[in-house]
Amino acid sequence: MQHSDFFILVSVAVICFGSIDKISGNSPPLKIHINGTSVPSKLSRFLLEAQTALYHWHPLISSRLSSPNYTAPPLIYLNFENCAKYSAASHNFGPFGRITACTPHYLAHPTDIGSLITVLTFIIQNYNIEPRPAHYVTYGVAQYVRRYMYEKEEEKKVLKKPGPTSKFDEHSTSSDDLAYFFNYINLKFKMEEENEEMDFIQLLNWDSREGKFNSSFWEDRLGKDVHQLWAEMVKEDNSLN
Ligand SMILES: *[C@@H]1O[C@H](CO)[C@@H](O)[C@H](O)[C@H]1NC(C)=O
Ligand SMILES: *[C@@H]1O[C@H](CO)[C@@H](O)[C@H](O)[C@H]1NC(C)=O
Ligand SMILES: *[C@@H]1O[C@H](CO)[C@@H](O)[C@H](O)[C@H]1NC(C)=O
Numbered sequence: 001m002q003h004s005d006f007f008i009l010v011s012v013a014v015i016c017f018g019s020i021d022k023i024s025g026n027s028p029p030l031k032i033h034i035n036g037t038s039v040p041s042k043l044s045r046f047l048l049e050a051q052t053a054l055y056h057w058h059p060l061i062s063s064r065l066s067s068p069n070y071t072a073p074p075l076i077y078l079n080f081e082n083c084a085k086y087s088a089a090s091h092n093f094g095p096f097g098r099i100t101a102c103t104p105h106y107l108a109h110p111t112d113i114g115s116l117i118t119v120l121t122f123i124i125q126n127y128n129i130e131p132r133p134a135h136y137v138t139y140g141v142a143q144y145v146r147r148y149m150y151e152k153e154e155e156k157k158v159l160k161k162p163g164p165t166s167k168f169d170e171h172s173t174s175s176d177d178l179a180y181f182f183n184y185i186n187l188k189f190k191m192e193e194e195n196e197e198m199d200f201i202q203l204l205n206w207d208s209r210e211g212k213f214n215s216s217f218w219e220d221r222l223g224k225d226v227h228q229l230w231a232e233m234v235k236e237d238n239s240l241n
Contacts, residue, residue: 032076064145114151
């Protein structure tokens with residue numbers, strides 16, 4: 001990090017409201033506004049890390065989840081509130097992305113940048129036109145991004161393969177198992193098509209974003225339904241990470 005960047009970041013924490021512009025490629029300049037006026041000074045370091053992480057990951061996630069004619073909101077507001085309900089963070093869709101982060105959560109978990117990456121991903125996914133995809137698609141894609149992009153780079157964690165007797169259930173399969181499954185399909189798809197360009201995550205994201213996802217997606221794209229694909233995955237001996 002350069003000196004001048006550091007100065008700007010520090011002044012954000014001191015003034016508690018600020019933005020930095022960054023220009024990447026042809027996309028509009030990215031702005032992350034952080035409003036930390038209500039945040040205790042104990043969290044100043046967290047604010048700096050959050051801002052740095054959002055700037056770093058926004059373009060990477062936008063590119064991983066790209067689709068024709070779509071630009072992720074280049075303006076993100078991150079506001080802190082003393083939420084009554086104990087949760088990490090939530091988001092709103094719109095011409096700009098708004099993340100509401102709950103101060104009590106971050107006081108208790110002052111390193112939890114991952115939860116902000118998840119809500120940033122929801123904003124970039126923008127599954128906001130009807131019919132919306134099934135919840136498991138929204139959460140599975142977001143968890144794929146968190147586990148296989150963010151954590152793989154930042155924390156070097158790997159996910160465990162779902163158990164051999166597990167079954168896919170769109171209401172109860174955990175986000176981690178969904179992330180594992182989506183990663184498995186993504187790798188398998190590239191191998192079977194013998195085409196590195198084939199990207200299952202992008203197809204799933206594209207259909208979901210445009211309101212075109214329904215349960216026939218699996219048959220149409222992969223020739224098998226989601227339950228069959230899951231059963232094949234748990235039967236295989238190897239683990240993919
Ligand atoms: C910043 O956050 C404080 C406390 O949550 C709020 O009262 C204020 O309106 C916010 N400012 C802006 C510009 O959103
Ligand atoms: C993108 O937008 C252009 C102009 O509106 C349109 O002609 C084109 O078909 C769109 N492409 C896709 C894949 O939706
Ligand atoms: C599901 O989506 C496909 C592809 O967009 C479409 O052809 C099909 O009619 C849809 N099925 C239902 C039941 O909506």
